[in-house]
Amino acid sequence: RSYTIAVLPGDGIGLEVMPPALRCLEAAAARFGFQLEFRSYPWASCTYYLEHGKMLPDDWKVHLQACDAIYFGAVGDPATVPDHVSLWGSILTFRREFDQYINLRPCRLIPGVTSPLANREGKPIDFVTVRENTEGEYSSIGGKIFEGTDRETVIQNTVFTRTGVDRVVRYAFELARRRPAKKLTSATKSNGISITMPYWDERVAEIGKEYPEVTVEKYHIDILCAHFVQRPHTFDVVVGSKLFGDILSDLGPACTGTIGIAPSANLNPSANRADRGKEWFPSLFEPVHGSAPDIAGKGIANPIGMIWAGQMMLDYLGEKDAAEAVMRAIESVLATAKDAQMQGGADLLTPDMRGKGTTEGLGSAIEKEIRG
Amino acid sequence: RSYTIAVLPGDGIGLEVMPPALRCLEAAAARFGFQLEFRSYPWASCTYYLEHGKMLPDDWKVHLQACDAIYFGAVGDPATVPDHVSLWGSILTFRREFDQYINLRPCRLIPGVTSPLANREGKPIDFVTVRENTEGEYSSIGGKIFEGTDRETVIQNTVFTRTGVDRVVRYAFELARRRPAKKLTSATKSNGISITMPYWDERVAEIGKEYPEVTVEKYHIDILCAHFVQRPHTFDVVVGSKLFGDILSDLGPACTGTIGIAPSANLNPSANRADRGKEWFPSLFEPVHGSAPDIAGKGIANPIGMIWAGQMMLDYLGEKDAAEAVMRAIESVLATAKDAQMQGGADLLTPDMRGKGTTEGLGSAIEKEIRG
Ligand SMILES: CC(C)[C@H](C(=O)O)[C@@H](O)C(=O)O
Numbered sequence: 001r002s003y004t005i006a007v008l009p010g011d012g013i014g015l016e017v018m019p020p021a022l023r024c025l026e027a028a029a030a031r032f033g034f035q036l037e038f039r040s041y042p043w044a045s046c047t048y049y050l051e052h053g054k055m056l057p058d059d060w061k062v063h064l065q066a067c068d069a070i071y072f073g074a075v076g077d078p079a080t081v082p083d084h085v086s087l088w089g090s091i092l093t094f095r096r097e098f099d100q101y102i103n104l105r106p107c108r109l110i111p112g113v114t115s116p117l118a119n120r121e122g123k124p125i126d127f128v129t130v131r132e133n134t135e136g137e138y139s140s141i142g143g144k145i146f147e148g149t150d151r152e153t154v155i156q157n158t159v160f161t162r163t164g165v166d167r168v169v170r171y172a173f174e175l176a177r178r179r180p181a182k183k184l185t186s187a188t189k190s191n192g193i194s195i196t197m198p199y200w201d202e203r204v205a206e207i208g209k210e211y212p213e214v215t216v217e218k219y220h221i222d223i224l225c226a227h228f229v230q231r232p233h234t235f236d237v238v239v240g241s242k243l244f245g246d247i248l249s250d251l252g253p254a255c256t257g258t259i260g261i262a263p264s265a266n267l268n269p270s271a272n273r274a275d276r277g278k279e280w281f282p283s284l285f286e287p288v289h290g291s292a293p294d295i296a297g298k299g300i301a302n303p304i305g306m307i308w309a310g311q312m313m314l315d316y317l318g319e320k321d322a323a324e325a326v327m328r329a330i331e332s333v334l335a336t337a338k339d340a341q342m343q344g345g346a347d348l349l350t351p352d353m354r355g356k357g358t359t360e361g362l363g364s365a366i367e368k369e370i371r372g
Numbered sequence: 373r374s375y376t377i378a379v380l381p382g383d384g385i386g387l388e389v390m391p392p393a394l395r396c397l398e399a400a401a402a403r404f405g406f407q408l409e410f411r412s413y414p415w416a417s418c419t420y421y422l423e424h425g426k427m428l429p430d431d432w433k434v435h436l437q438a439c440d441a442i443y444f445g446a447v448g449d450p451a452t453v454p455d456h457v458s459l460w461g462s463i464l465t466f467r468r469e470f471d472q473y474i475n476l477r478p479c480r481l482i483p484g485v486t487s488p489l490a491n492r493e494g495k496p497i498d499f500v501t502v503r504e505n506t507e508g509e510y511s512s513i514g515g516k517i518f519e520g521t522d523r524e525t526v527i528q529n530t531v532f533t534r535t536g537v538d539r540v541v542r543y544a545f546e547l548a549r550r551r552p553a554k555k556l557t558s559a560t561k562s563n564g565i566s567i568t569m570p571y572w573d574e575r576v577a578e579i580g581k582e583y584p585e586v587t588v589e590k591y592h593i594d595i596l597c598a599h600f601v602q603r604p605h606t607f608d609v610v611v612g613s614k615l616f617g618d619i620l621s622d623l624g625p626a627c628t629g630t631i632g633i634a635p636s637a638n639l640n641p642s643a644n645r646a647d648r649g650k651e652w653f654p655s656l657f658e659p660v661h662g663s664a665p666d667i668a669g670k671g672i673a674n675p676i677g678m679i680w681a682g683q684m685m686l687d688y689l690g691e692k693d694a695a696e697a698v699m700r701a702i703e704s705v706l707a708t709a710k711d712a713q714m715q716g717g718a719d720l721l722t723p724d725m726r727g728k729g730t731t732e733g734l735g736s737a738i739e740k741e742i743r744g
């Protein structure tokens with residue numbers, strides 16, 4: 001078995017977490033007997049933008065569509081390029097152009113990582129956010145009128161389509177149905193956002209009829225965020241719009257200890273990798289964290305978000321055993337690292353996990369563990 | 373001195389927390405020598421809606437404009453009336469019609485209340501959210517096309533005006549300027565919401581030039597929510613849109629222990645209470661929590677959110693000493709209640725504060741403390 005992976009490290013810590021993550025994937029491939037061909041590209045970065053005046057070359061699609069999957073670091077350098085330019089010129093374009101309509105973001109309390117929440121012992125946290133990934137609040141439709149005057153008015157449309165809402169909600173129900181807790185939480189704000197959000201609620205209720213075995217609950221996003229802090233162990237599958245899913249998938253990992261370990265899969269579940277026509281839309285795997293200009297260049301970024309995203313990619317490619325091994329390696333290194341740190345041994349934990357470790361050190365430990 | 377207060381208890385626990393809160397305000401008035409005339413109205417409630425088919429009588433404005441301030445409980449009973457109907461028919465109408473463009477929501481870690489966050493000792497949390505309260509994401513403009521078909525599309529506009537953004541941002545800067553930390557955090561999402569949020573950022577940057585003494589920082593709402601969990605003690609004044617302010621002002625109190633104590637002032641700072649024309653727009657004071665149908669009728673709702681909102685109302689009315697006394701009473705009862713609970717004495721703390729207390733018991737203790 002052989003897979004071609006487009007590698008886009010991007011900016012900032014994206015450039016730092018990518019190398020150890022690639023070594024981890026290589027290690028898994030070696031151990032489980034498959035090949036990974038990495039094709040690295042410098043574009044989808046602010047460095048590229050500053051040189052070329054655009055984030056992507058004209059033929060970017062050809063390059064990416066020639067691959068089985070996209071492995072993406074992080075993009076953005078607000079000191080040189082406004083965020084909406086760099087993001088809309090890269091990751092947000094990929095999600096939309098390849099119709100990666102599911103953004104899957106697991107959130108787990110992993111032993112060895114310290115949660116900022118008190119008394120988490122005996123209450124495992126293990127849920128997944130299913131985020132709508134192509135429409136909603138990130139519509140890019142709208143504009144400004146009476147510019148520069150007191151009447152200046154700026155409007156942006158939130159757009160929900162039946163197709164867009166139904167497919168993500170159905171995906172979330174399917175996922176919930178296959179998990180032991182069989183519970184789906186829908187994020188809404190239909191009491192305040194009076195047109196699009198009641199529609200979202202309606203579709204959740206409608207599609208829910210097809211899944212009588214799944215318990216459905218809905219919460220307004222304000223109180224749902226509060227519940228994430230107060231009782232994160234009670235969630236199973238959480239479905240939300242582009243914006244609400246974004247918020248919840250940063251807040252969840254903050255509650256379980258660090259965004260540095262959180263992964264993100266941008267999936268187009270309708271695209272068939274085995275039988276590609278010219279319509280082949282690859283899926284994309286990335287850490288939840290961004291390019292983090294504040295810590296870039298220091299070699300202290302947590303590589304686990306990137307590695308775990310790679311783990312999701314292996315799973316997606318069908319390499320289940322390899323994916324399993326990578327996950328076990330992450331878990332065992334984290335558990336041991338905590339003990340070593342407490343006994344005054346070598347500290348592998350990066351600063352976001354309250355340690356003094358480095359990207360290189362932690363990445364290598366996981367790589368070694370994968371080799372077995 | 374005498375003040376006329378419109379009292380709207382609303383639904384659910386609004387009906388339960390209002391009576392003890394009114395007794396607290398009476399106690400403060402008696403002690404500090406002023407009069408409060410309470411005018412109670414049954415409308416702005418789902419009970420009223422079920423009887424009259426509307427949330428408000430036709431002459432609601434006349435009644436409310438005859439008062440110095442509005443004291444509002446909580447509204448909503450989704451089992452009988454859809455939330456967007458009950459909310460848009462009451463609180464959201466008041467905010468917009470009386471142009472209460474500032475929604476002020478203090479968030480403090482009060483000794484005696486247990487935070488779900490570990491290791492908060494020695495790190496006081498004390499910040500205030502300034503929320504835009506009339507425009508933004510709650511626009512009520514938009515609609516549906518191709519209804520009932522696969523092409524069904526639902527659109528809602530987010531609307532920011534120069535006037536609307538500037539006045540709330542300026543208010544936040546003025547507040548920050550007068551606080552010791554002199555720090556303003558702006559909530560944005562300009563990397564994803566590419567039209568309205570970059571405009572918000574622009575206005576914050578522009579108005580910030582008038583306040584060189586204030587340190588300004590901006591964070592995207594996803595990571596800002598994470599920071600609320602990770603380092604809530606570092607915030608001072610936080611400014612956000614209708615939606616972002618809503619989320620942050622529930623998340624903040626969740627981090628400091630309970631939404632049950634959080635107050636909310638809906639202010640029109642341009643309206644002049646001393647010199648009212650027909651343009652007099654009263655301000656409104658309410659707890660942050662909602663009507664909480666799940667615990668309504670049990671007598672266990674925390675009355676402090678309602679009492680603290682009353683404290684903000686006294687402050688607004690110019691009764692600074694009385695306001696001060698109410699705040700001290702809340703603090704001293706909470707501090708003592710915690711000790712009493714730990715020593716196995718009478719438990720005044722309501723269940724949201726991990727106790728077995730009642731609305732009545734806690735409210736009476738605070739009332740007694742105010743009487744001095
Ligand atoms: C009830 C709802 C419409 C309201 C809001 O979002 O404004 C509430 O959550 C609040 O925070 O006052």
Ligand SMILES: CC(C)[C@H](C(=O)O)[C@@H](O)C(=O)O
Binds near residue numbers: 246288563594
């Ligand atoms: C960078 C930004 C546009 C992006 C998003 O909001 O989608 C990021 O926060 C994410 O969660 O992937």
